[in-house]
Amino acid sequence: MSKIIYLPIEDLPARYTQMMNQSIYPKVDISLYPSIEIDKVIKRGQFLDIVNTCKFKAAQLQMVADLFNEGKVQDGDAFLVGDIFFPGIEMIKYMAELLGINVRVYGINYAGRADKTDFVQKLSGWSDVSEQGYHLICNGIFAGSDDHRNNIIEYFGLNPATVHTTGLVWDLEYMEEFRKEIGNVQKEDFVIWPHRWCEEKGINELLQFAKNTKKKIVITSSGPKKDLGKLPKNIEYRYGLTKLEYFELMAKARWYLSTAYQETYGFTIQEAIFFGCNILVPNRACCPEMVPAQNVYDNIDNVDRLFDAYDLTVPFEWTAKWDNNAQTMVDIIKSECKS
Numbered sequence: 001m002s003k004i005i006y007l008p009i010e011d012l013p014a015r016y017t018q019m020m021n022q023s024i025y026p027k028v029d030i031s032l033y034p035s036i037e038i039d040k041v042i043k044r045g046q047f048l049d050i051v052n053t054c055k056f057k058a059a060q061l062q063m064v065a066d067l068f069n070e071g072k073v074q075d076g077d078a079f080l081v082g083d084i085f086f087p088g089i090e091m092i093k094y095m096a097e098l099l100g101i102n103v104r105v106y107g108i109n110y111a112g113r114a115d116k117t118d119f120v121q122k123l124s125g126w127s128d129v130s131e132q133g134y135h136l137i138c139n140g141i142f143a144g145s146d147d148h149r150n151n152i153i154e155y156f157g158l159n160p161a162t163v164h165t166t167g168l169v170w171d172l173e174y175m176e177e178f179r180k181e182i183g184n185v186q187k188e189d190f191v192i193w194p195h196r197w198c199e200e201k202g203i204n205e206l207l208q209f210a211k212n213t214k215k216k217i218v219i220t221s222s223g224p225k226k227d228l229g230k231l232p233k234n235i236e237y238r239y240g241l242t243k244l245e246y247f248e249l250m251a252k253a254r255w256y257l258s259t260a261y262q263e264t265y266g267f268t269i270q271e272a273i274f275f276g277c278n279i280l281v282p283n284r285a286c287c288p289e290m291v292p293a294q295n296v297y298d299n300i301d302n303v304d305r306l307f308d309a310y311d312l313t314v315p316f317e318w319t320a321k322w323d324n325n326a327q328t329m330v331d332i333i334k335s336e337c338k339s
Contacts, residue, residue, distance in 0.1 A: 002076035002337050003029040009082040010056050014222030016267050020169035023326040034059035061088040068095045078333050081107040084134050093137050104139040114155035117200035117262035132156050142329050144168040144265025145286035166329050167322040168265040178247045185251045190216040192253035194268045202259030205300045210235050213304040251275045255307050266290045273319040278312035
């Protein structure tokens with residue numbers, strides 16, 4: 001019987017990777033998680049730590065090679081790569097094809113060169129060729145939204161049949177465990193802005209909003225304290241948060257605001273729906289796909305008025321539709337491996 005072999009990304013409790021892995025592990029046959037020491041804090045990078053992820057993935061590649069060497073990879077098996085940016089993904093096909101083993105490879109894409117605002121735009125021209133290779137190696141690619149999927153297909157000229165809009169891994173069961181721990185909390189009058197402090201997340205628009213509102217704004221971060229410059233008095237900066245501390249703030253926030261230019265799925269949007277915030281997101285990237293039309297704004301200068309004028313909570317089914325999308329990915333893999 002065909003196997004699904006999963007290459008997880010690093011478990012970082014304060015980020016989303018732990019939820020992803022816990023959601024996928026029960027659905028696959030083999031998971032390759034190296035027993036090496038890595039920092040649990042992102043010191044150099046955004047989604048993952050630049051150096052630690054390379055150490056981690058290099059150790060994973062050795063585990064993949066061991067499976068081939070021991071004859072444990074067979075015709076019909078599939079590899080699910082937790083991050084399509086896997087230096088060595090070509091080695092899976094390299095070993096398989098030269099050994100005459102028919103395997104399929106699937107990758108989860110979080111952003112990359114197709115996203116004009118992603119941090120990898122700092123890389124030089126080799127990265128386009130490299131990422132093109134990652135995508136061509138994959139029999140299937142999982143994208144966070146239609147906007148994300150369309151960008152990948154257009155930028156790399158891919159066959160649309162190979163790129164699937166599944167959402168990124170989201171699990172309501174995981175969220176419910178935190179809700180139980182938090183218990184019942186009362187909403188408080190503050191706006192939560194839970195993004196990285198960077199231009200692609202729209203910090204200039206956030207500051208513009210802050211200057212034109214009397215509302216308290218809470219910026220959240222799981223990372224260490226950074227110098228954000230001189231902030232308006234109504235902005236409170238909360239850093240070094242655990243996942244539980246962050247969710248407690250989300251549960252208490254009356255309003256949620258995104259000013260993002262880069263968003264391929266929007267984990268924090270799902271969280272804001274889950275915790276019953278009044279939500280406004282910009283009319284760009286994947287944001288309009290994630291909420292009803294009334295929750296989308298075109299001009300930051302209108303946000304304060306909209307928050308005060310309307311009930312902007314979002315029906316729960318808007319986040320429930322993404323529940324257990326790890327199973328959606330696995331179902332796609334199994335169906336294609338049979339065909």
